[in-house]
Amino acid sequence: MxxxxxxxxxxxxxxxxxxxxxxxxxxxxxxxxxxxxxxxxxxxxxxxxxxxxKNEVTEEVTKLWGEDIHFYGPILKVPYKTYTETAIVDEKTKQTVIQKKAYIQNAYFFPDNLENKTEIQKVDELKRGLYNPIVFKANMKFNGSFENISLDKLALKSEDMLWEKATIIIKTTNLKSIKSDLKIGINKTNYSLESKADEDNYFGTLETDAFTFNPSQKLDFNFNMSYNGSNSVQFIPVGKTSTTSVNANWDSPSFIGNFAASDTTKKITNKDFHADWKILHINRPFAQQYIEKIPNLSSYSYGVKLIETVDQxxxxxxxxxxxxxxxxxxxxxxxxxxxxxxxxxxxxxxxxxxxxxxxxxxxxxxxxxxxxxxxxxxxxxxxxxxxxxxxxxxxxxxxxxxxxxxxxxxxxxxxxxxxxxxxxxxxxxxxxxxxxxxxxxxxxxxxxxxxxx
Known part of the structure; x- marks a missing residue:
């Protein structure tokens, strides 16, 4: 129950x-x-x-192939005489004699016109293991002229100038990866460029043999430079009027430096890009001529860097x-x-x-x-x-x-x-x-x- x-x-x-x-x-x-x-x-x-x-491999490859290109020139170099006076007392006559001694210094002149056309060709074959660094071949064509050389701003006299010992110098990084025959045409005469010792720890120096320069005449120049390079190409606008044109088969450029590329002619597609610069002497804060040494002008460069917008x-x-x-x-x-x-x-x-x-x-x-x-x-x-x-x-x-x-x-x-x-x-x-x-x-x-x- x-x-x-x-x-x-x-x-x-x-x-x-x-x-x-x-x-x-x-x-x-x-x-x-x-x-x-x-x-x-x-x-x-x-x-x-x-x-x-990847960064280690890229650095290793670029050191062997060629590093960033930073170009600076051409520059006209003219030696000149400068004097020092020393007062010397003759012990016998007790008279003071002024002794004059000459020293050789250098004056540097930038070109009035400088035109540059650069073709950058990306190299895809240089692959190391899983990685494909951004390396390229750069072919540059330069032409321009020196004229209206003025000594007034340098306080120099024409009779002290050694015009017969004038040379052309070019400063550039990545000397070891230059692949062209280094010759420069000066008023239709070709001169070889040779590497010279320089105190500059960043730029290397190329210089021609001496030639006679007539300051009252126009000096025309033209030359080509071919590099194996990587990452970037930059220039310093040493011309009174500097124009640069860059073409490259790369779709991701970064325009770098102190001067912007022209918006009217700049063109970027999914295969290549084109950019132009025109820089006047009034756009940059440095002079057209110097004595003794050229200041470091690398901070006034402009150019292009090939980048991967977002890598893997x-x-x-x-x-x-x-x-x-x-x-x-x-x-x-x-x-x-x-x-x-x-x-x-x-x-x-x-x-x-x-x-x-x-x-x-x-x-x-x-x-x-x-x-x-x-x-x-x-x-x-x-x-x-x-x-x-x-x-x-x-x-x-x-x-x-x-x-x-x-x-x-x-x-x-x-x-x-x-x-x-x-x-x-x-x-x-x-x-x-x-x-x-x-x-x-x-x-x-x-x-x-x-x-x-």
Missing amino acids: ENPIQHLNPTPSPKPSFLQSNTAKMIMVGVLTLFLLIPLNLVQNLIRERSER YQQNERASKYGFLVIGLTFLIFFLIQTISKKSIHIFQYTMIGLALIMFYTLLISITEHSSFTIAYAIAASAVIIMLLLYSISVLKEKKFPLFISASLTVLYSFIFVIIQLENYALLVGSIGLFLILGAVMYFSRKIDWGNN
Whole structure:
């Protein structure tokens, strides 16, 4: 016979322990998310290490092939006599005698007109292992003239000038990588350029043999220079009027220095670029002539640098910075699905999911080194999404929620890829995207009764 008291006082169901509550699971998932920052940081260190290795290889290759080109000249160099007077007292006669002694100094004159046309040809064959440094061949053509040489500003006398010992000098970096026959045409006569010892620790000096210069006549010059170079080509506007034209088969130039290229003629396509400069003597803060020595004018240069807008390691590093966001949002999706569907997901399974997300970045960097970043990103993202899809099906024992997880990850990885490609609008797009993600989370979690968990 049944006991009626049992119907009046039913046995209460046991209250679940705190460790089985959603609050405890949220805490554990949060701790796991923070713990996964350790392997994520190791991946970021790996990216930096590979990037440093690339820089080392690039530096090694450019030292052998040719470094940055910095050109400065031509400059007319004319020796002159300067005198010192010393008073000497004759011991016998006790009379003071003025002794005059001559010394040789040099005067330097910049050209009135200087025209330069430079062709830069990117070299793709010089690959070292996984890396392809930015190296090129540069062919430069120069012509111009010296005229209206004035000694007044230098306080020199024409009779003290050694016009018959005039020379032309050119200052340039990267002397070891000059590939042309160094001759300069001076009034239709060719002169050889020879390397000379110089106190300058940055520029090397090329100088012609002596020739006779008539200051009342115009001196025309022309010459060609061919280099193996890397990274950049820069010039100093020593001409009273300096014009420069640069063409290159490179799609990412950075115009550098103190003088901007002409906006009216500058042209950049996805294959090459063209740029022109015209600089007058009134645009620069230095004179046309000097005595004794030429000051350091390297800070008044202009030119172009061939750059990679965002190289593969920079893209990988930017992708890894979103790792915490990807892990956090993925765990949040799993947690919401677990709460809504009443499915149980163990903390170990969360750990496997987190490690799979970390593996995305190791796959990304390893594939990028052998392919483009876009292809590597697509392969790595697809591999991780498929892995998590299959794993979710086995954990949740159904296909509805795993398909939703896969779709969410696809949208998330696509969103991050778009942000990585953007430069000027990355912050704006990222902020809008995160706002929409937060709104979606609020929408799907609005009906969950957190008070009973």
